[in-house]
Amino acid sequence: MRTAEIVRKTRETDIRLSLDLDGTGKNSVDTGVGFLNHMLELFAVHSGADLQVKCVGDTEVDYHHSVEDVGICLGEAFCKALGDKRGIARFADRVIPMDECAAQVALDISGRPYLSFCCKLEGKIGTFDAELVEEFFRAFSSHAGVNLYMSLLRGGNLHHEAEALFKAFAKCVQDAVKISSDKIPSSKGVL
Numbered sequence: 371m372r373t374a375e376i377v378r379k380t381r382e383t384d385i386r387l388s389l390d391l392d393g394t395g396k397n398s399v400d401t402g403v404g405f406l407n408h409m410l411e412l413f414a415v416h417s418g419a420d421l422q423v424k425c426v427g428d429t430e431v432d433y434h435h436s437v438e439d440v441g442i443c444l445g446e447a448f449c450k451a452l453g454d455k456r457g458i459a460r461f462a463d464r465v466i467p468m469d470e471c472a473a474q475v476a477l478d479i480s481g482r483p484y485l486s487f488c489c490k491l492e493g494k495i496g497t498f499d500a501e502l503v504e505e506f507f508r509a510f511s512s513h514a515g516v517n518l519y520m521s522l523l524r525g526g527n528l529h530h531e532a533e534a535l536f537k538a539f540a541k542c543v544q545d546a547v548k549i550s551s552d553k554i555p556s557s558k559g560v561l
């Protein structure tokens with residue numbers, strides 16, 4: 371069973387997150403941040419992972435702590451659910467359009483964190499600071515041990531830009547965690 375549950379409580383956020391990499395996209399997401407809920411729901415649907423998230427955070431400050439800490443928990447759950455990573459495809463890349471925008475994402479489940487984020491997301495999406503998209507993916511990549519490359523081939527509406535990035539990320543996750551052999555996909559024998 372490639373599942374994990376993470377419980378994380380700090381002075382800034384109180385989070386419970388569960389992930390099933392072999393799900394059907396079922397989701398129940400309540401982060402206290404409407405736009406993040408929207409992104410995580412579509413992440414579940416397009417990756418095929420089941421995802422439950424409950425976050426109570428200090429949104430009276432702003433959304434930064436909640437977004438970053440949910441990213442940390444998703445990364446930790448992802449790493450834990452994958453276990454020794456035996457048999458996974460490991461690499462994936464996708465270009466996903468959304469109307470006038472197109473996002474390009476490549477990822478490697480290498481055991482090493484790295485985020486390359488070549489997008490300028492600045493401004494507000496409703497009450498959401500668009501720059502938090504990068505914070506989310508940095509937190510995920512750091513705690514999942516994933517190399518994550520994200521860029522926008524075409525920009526436009528901020529909501530569309532973020533959504534294209536999350537969808538491309540979701541499809542890459544789906545492709546990279548797919549079981550495609552009985553071996554650990556590394557010349558070192560360890561991931």
Ligand SMILES: [Mn+2]
Pocket residue numbers: 408529533
């Ligand atoms: Mn939308």
